[in-house]
Amino acid sequence: MRFARVLITILVVILVLAGGGLLLAWKPAIAPIARPDPARFDAALVKRGAQLAAAGDCIACHTTPGGKVFAGGLAVPTPFGTIYSTNITPDEETGIGRWSEAAFIRALRSGVDREGHQLYPAFPYDHFTLVTDDDDRALYAYLMTRQPVRAEAKANDLVFPLGFRPLVAGWKLLYFRQGPFQPDPSKDAAWNRGAYLAEGLAHCGACHTPRNALGAEDRDHPFAGGESEGWVAYAIDGKSPAPLPWDEAALAFYLRHGWHLAHGVARGPMAEVTGNLDGVPDSDIAGIAHYIADRMGPPSPARQARGAGVKAAIVAAGDAGPEQNQAVPAAATEDRGAALYGASCASCHDSRRPLPFGGMNFQLSTAVNAPDPQNIVNVMMYGLPPADGEASAVMPAFGGTLDDDDMVAVLDYLRRTFSTQPAWSGLKKLVADTRSGAHPVTVRPTEGIERSPAHIGAED
Amino acid sequence: MDGHHEIALTRRHLLASAGALVVGFSLAGRGFAQDNTAAPKLPGSLADSPMLDSWIRIDGEGVITVFTGKAELGQGVRTALIQIAAEELAVDPAEIRLVTADTGQTPDEGYTAGSQSMQNSGTAIRNAAAQVRELLAEEAARRLNTAPDQLRAEQKKLTGPDGHSLTYGELAESMDLPVEAAPASPLTPHARFKVMGKPLQRVDIPAKVTGGRAYVQDLRMDGMVHARVVRPPSAGARLVALDESKVKAMPGIVAVIRDGDFLAVAAEREFQAVNAMRILAAAAQWQESATLPARQDLPTFLKSLERQVGTVAQAGTPDIPSDTKVFRARFTRPYQMHGSIGPSCAVALMQDDALTVWTHTQGVYPDRKAIAEMLGMPPEKVRLIHTEGSGCYGHNGADDAGADAALIAKALPGRPVRVQWMREQEHANEPYGPAMLTEIAAALGPDGKISHWNYDLWSNTHSTRPGGAGSLLAGRSMAKAYPPEPAEMEITPSGNGDRNADPLYTVPNKRVLWHFLPDMPIRVSALRSLGAYANVFSLESTMDELARMAGADPVEFRLKHLDDPRAAAVIREAADRFAWSRYQPAPGQGRGFAFARYKNHAAYLAMALTVRVERETGHIRVERVVTAIDSGEIVNPDGIRNQTEGGILQSLSWTLYEQVTFDERRITSIDWATYPILRFSSVPDSIEVHIVDRPDQPFLGTGEAAQGPTGAAIANAIRDATGVRLYDLPFTRDRVKAALAV
Amino acid sequence: MSIHLKVNGRDHAIDSDPDTPLLYVLRGDLALNGAKFGCGLGQCGACTVMVDGKAALSCVTPILAVEGRAITTVEGLGTAENPGPMQRGFIEMQAAQCGYCIAGMMMRGQALLQENPKADDRAIREALQFNLCRCGTHMRILQAIHRAGELMQQAGAAPSNPGAG
């Protein structure tokens, strides 16, 4: 991402050629309609739409923290400038109130709005294109029965000349393959259901797949790890850095509850994803877990062995149960990182209180074992903000307490002590950039956005 | 800290030594009360402690000391009592020195609870002060040779028509009679108030905002040790093995104290004690058993505990005829916490066979009795001094922390012992507000008025306060263990689990039953408003539904069923200020109304509010709250407002978020991550509290009046916004989402 | 080996273990009552102080991490006789019931106003989101911080941080 700006020029040239030359950019407008009467929609269809919208995490991008649901306006930073999410409430003037079902389906299928304008791929239609017409109809029914909210979309702030939408057509020519989803007959129904959701509406790859210089997902390395809103989206292919390898059951539990004993609590953008998955039936969760587990493949014997070792150590330590904090004070040490850990971190992370409310045992922490330390830096700096009115894992922010050097000392200590991976490099700059905002991280207040690790128990 | 040897002093002794007006310190207040049984009942707590000098003393220097058996709990009672005394003594509030609950100095006024401080202590002090003022005036008149009504009182002086004056100090010096209160007092009429009825800045706030010593947590004494208790991981767990060696080797350790299943450690420095507690916890093995109910099915569980039924109210022929329009519903309220922001704390010192405990208990006298029993000491050898803690809202860990400190201090005579509970300990061990189940069947008559009312509630007792030693956690876990006292159902006018169960509304045929649950698998006790929260929630939700059935406006419908003009007045006031009749809902918004007279004999409170419901996330936001309250004669209007705002916000938090969680053995809501409460983003945009002043009417308890109506008004507003009624507290997002179709 | 702390502008040599949380040193060694023990877990904000002008939770801040940095507690904002603007705001608005959470609220408010003297209601709520009050004093706390902001503006210059001096 950091050298993206250098590439912008190249990008522009390609896009102008592609977009301008082929006149593909032009799409007709679809005639506006009067806002459909919400009562017209079948309740069962609306309900299914709600589940699909939850799987799609629509609310996360189309709602500002504390703002009205689906009214848009959230700033989505991209290497090419800031894009603001649109109002997808059925408001006739500022939302999608005048969109027909056909216009809605076209937007999801091919990334073009009702008036025929190209949409930027920050709206992940490269995934949504896989969604079936039937499901699009359910989503339409759900959105058209929401509360209309008058909220003008903010103008995007993109580097020249990307503000010229027809250029997107060129990008599509290069990278966009239209759906809908084609099931793989060689796989079972659960796998196909999982693939349909994960690749389509749930758009897992939008964060977990690396992107090329033109912002397109690298199709040669699906799920090899990406980034989102300043957070690392870990590899969820064979290269998963989780100390204890994921399996299907662990994935299903994690997606269902927002945490897993061996993998910690979802935070950052993933907390919103798992929070919203609350509204998705168990069978769909199971399908996604099944599919992702298959894409990860069985862990290598070496990883398996390493995982077994970690597990044995943790089982031996036992679980203290909730109200007995048994964090044992560290012996006096000259090692600043160790001393800071002992004083700031151990009282929760060594308390042996189980997840999700106890501190993560760092031997199990993907963040500490991953090649990129960004997430652990984010969490140290900004903490885990409490969910409003919901039980949630809470961690205080240490940004005000630990200066850059001390953060680096703790990070070094964590890596040395709880991981067998090589030391991280460039920590000082990373910490400084995260603090200064040079590396922007989204730490949203939890208002209005689901982040709780509690599971509602959506029925099938 | 000084003066705890005064306990041994006799009344005669003080008579000889005090040398001022109001000598004769009546520590034996209750004894006097018994002597006085034939006399007409004295106002407020004067009935129990009739000697004026129990309440007010003026020394030769003119220093005025006022005594109250009530305690400052953050409710501002200190300031209000000072206002009352200052008004009746015709002095500036700054002249009053107020001594609060202290078994060595103040009258026994039982517990500071039930919003009764103003009714009891405020009334006593007001009457005592008025009578003292009268005595001073009579004495001055005698000495100045004039009539009492010719005297002017200002600046602690009484001045005659000729300009001669005598100070209160001079007058007090020449008067040496202990005086018993008279039944009637020359109270200052409302029209002449200078101090009462006006906002007075709270006297405790400056220290609290500048780091002054304000709380028991802030006490520091020479030679003080810091102690921490290692509590059992679940109630009733037995300590089966303990390896003390590691702890004993730690720096600064003074002692490991073990008495049966009671385990604690004391250290020179506080953080040493914290570390030692953790090591000790890791070195202790407990045997636990699965004693807790299935949380998911509260109604079945509560019903299974029923052993006794008591009739709270009955009238007419309550059985509902078959051909009437009936509203039936079942409501639940979970176990909920006090959740004080500062965990409980106490300091105790055992010296020369006498024990002093500085504690934020709500009842120094009853707690003294319990601690004395636990330690096998005569109560006279134990002194409890109330020292403010964090707000408690009822019976939290205060008494238990006091007992912990006492037990440890006994093992370390001569050294003050400070015990500070950890957050997890407070959350897991405080006695919770009991879970409740209520069922209602109410019918409308052909005239659109309520004809029948059948109301059943299932609840434990709401008070397990000391009591005896068995009410204290330390007492229960000592080797010589004191078992908890068996709970008994008591149906009284103030109510307990049945508080406010009997509707104030006029209903010709009614039956209200309390299905009593004596067993307490989860320890419970008094939480602000006791049963009134769940009962008013149930009653006022029902009133709303009945109004709908009758096709009536909910405000009008309530008025139609009330005879009490003061009730009607607060309802009208709240509705007018809210502009109820002109209300236009915004999308997703609804309004709700609720009313209750707390305990059916304390403050009247009516409330209208708006909520916004976000169907997609189940998120509820209370936006605007308008309240009207009548607490009788106003002492400090700002104090009433502050308390009422606080009650509203606390009840809002209970209503939307709060429930104690547990598995078969242990409490699992043991910190703020697992027991979420209100945060600033969900604080309403505005809260208005309008006070209806009732000059020359008795003070009515205020502090708990908002708890019930707030829960009900929120439920009613959600109903208005969505068409769906919620019956189970709290209204978590999950529940709201589940209740609303998408 | 002692650790040097600069609290409310004054230097102190502390001989506690370097891993001792700042809260215990403020309350124990320095006998300052302002910062309160509320949870010790970094969950409630009762122990909030400022370190170099930023709000920090003293219960999870080891003293070795703040050696030599400017620490401000509520005692550093003024005295009962001569209260600073934040304290005056709270007194004027009578923004306390039990008051146990209040010092933490004031320190959050102070840190916010030093960074953003014109903080609006939303900004104040956001800044205080982490801090808990059980008495329900929230409305008054918000008003008090608004008022403190006004008082600071009236006083002319941007609010000063005595601890930084």
Ligand code: FES
């Ligand atoms: S005491 Fe530090 S955050 Fe609660």
Ligand code: FES
């Ligand atoms: S005023 Fe008591 S906790 Fe805030």
